[in-house]
Amino acid sequence: MRASKTIRVGLTQMSRADRAIADKLISVVAQRTGARPTLTPVTTEPAFAALDEGRLDLVVGPFSEDSPWATDVAFGPPLKKAGSEDHPIEVKAAMRNGENRWIMLVEAASRQVSPAVATQ
Amino acid sequence: MSDNSLPYELRDTMRKAIRLEYWNIFWTVTVIVAMGLVLGQSETMKTAWVEDTLGLVPPIMFLVAAHMEMKGERSERFPFGFERVNGLGFFLAAVALAAVGVLLLYNAVMALAAQEHATVGSVMLFGHAIWLGWLMIAAQLYSLVPPMIIGRKELPLAEKLNDKLLHTDALMNKANWLTGAAGLFGVIGLGLGWWWADSVAAALISVDVINDGVKALRSATAELVDGHPRDLSSVDLSPEARAVAERLQGEFPGATIRLRETGRLIRAEVHDTHPPEGWRHPRHYWPKDEDRAWRLAQVSFIPPTEDESDRG
Known part of the structure; x- marks a missing residue:
């Protein structure tokens, strides 16, 4: 990412309102890294496989709060919460496990975008 | 001659050891809670946490055995009293240690083979985002202190009582700084971007757990099959x-x-x-x-x- 100066972002299908907050996160991340985002529409499973293989740097979309993918990817703090009490849905970023500096940066950006939701 | 199995001259020392083991359990629980709060995805932290939790087995076994030795009277059903309960507790603690050590080593090796990258992100604390690794390091450092002090206090009591269970516990506690050092290496390594440091540290800790377990198992088995009395601190003859x-x-x-x-x-x-x-x-x-x-x-x-x- 540092070499290419681009952030490869996968966006899952989401509502217009969710997309607006996702765009805000992407622009904050772009600002903090000085890299240009390239956006690709994705579906969840192939997107997480692409994260793991290093073909994507970031995936943003609505995921359930207790997502079964939580051990395979690193989720950032939520940007927005919706859904029922039993099945809460969070719009959040997913990153490749172990990329700790990158994860910290996206976490900080998420908290900047939605401070009230992210620190709940 | 008393009605229970404990020689009369050991009563005061035994009471001191019992008091110390209650303190040991209390401090170990504080360490387990502190480590549990900051576990994250780190293999090192999970392994160290399991080791700390396992550290409760010897003091609990000791307290059960001590209670039965001091309070359990000889009876028709138990004419020799309960002097061997300590040996049984020692055996159970040894089996638990060795088995869990093997399981932890397996997990660490598999994580290493699969090149699993542990995620250590940030948490919000008092309004500030803090790298979870710093909290892990603080918990690891804290986890070194109680066992070091308690281990030193246990050793002379274990020698006076000739208590293998207490002695094993003392040695495990005293040697805990090794685990702590390996754990710190793992977390700091993650911070430096060495993904393998976490699993390598976890493997080192589990080898230490297996070593403790196997030594204790050899000694405990020797007693159960009526072997010649073994030395308190090794498997050599006493x-x-x-x-x-x-x-x-x-x-x-x-x-x-x-x-x-x-x-x-x-x-x-x-x-x-x-x-x-x-x-x-x-x-x-x-x-x-x-x-x-x-x-x-x-x-x-x-x-x-x-x-x-x-x-x-």
Whole structure:
């Protein structure tokens, strides 16, 4: 990412309102890294496989709060919460496990975008 | 002679050890909570946390055994009292240690083979985003302090009581700084971007757990199958028991001396000889320090059979 100066972002299908907050996160991340985002529409499973293989740097979309993918990817703090009490849905970023500096940066950006939701 | 299995002169020391073990459990629980709060996805932290949790087994076993030794009276069903409960507890603790050590090593090796990258992100604390690794390091450092102090206090009590369970616990506690150092290396390594440091540190800790477990298992098994008494701190034969055997051999030349251990006590059988004239307490045969004579609880004489006497 540092070499290419681009952030490869996968966006899952989401509502217009969710997309607006996702765009805000992407622009904050772009600002903090000085890299240009390239956006690709994705579906969840192939997107997480692409994260793991290093073909994507970031995936943003609505995921359930207790997502079964939580051990395979690193989720950032939520940007927005919706859904029922039993099945809460969070719009959040997913990153490749172990990329700790990158994860910290996206976490900080998420908290900047939605401070009230992210620190709940 | 008391109605329970604990020699009278050990009562005060045993009470001190019981008090210390209650403190040990309290401090260990604080460490388990502190480590549990900051586990994250780190293999090192998980392994160290499991090791800390396992650290509760020896003190709990010790307390159960001590309670039964001190309060459990001899009865028709248990004519020898409960002096071997300590040995049973020691065996169970050893099995638990060795088995969990193997499981932890397997997990660490698999994580290494699969090149799993542990995520250590940030958490919000008092309005500030803090790298979870700093909290892990703080928890690891805290986890070093109680065991170091308690381990040092346990050692002399374990020696006085000749208590293998307490001694194993003391050694595990004293050696915990190794685990802590490996754990710190793992977390700091993650911070430096060395993904493998986490699993390597976890593997090192689990090897230490297996080592503790196997040593304890060898010693505990020796006692359960009536082996010669073993040294408190190793699987070597006990120098005290050797001295008893030499003392008996000197007094009864030509006899076969067999010693075994029941908990903290030594029992001797002198084969192929007649008992001496006059009554002698087993402690009479203790060769060295009088303060430790309580260890020799029984000396039995097994005369030769008539055939053997005729031949002789």
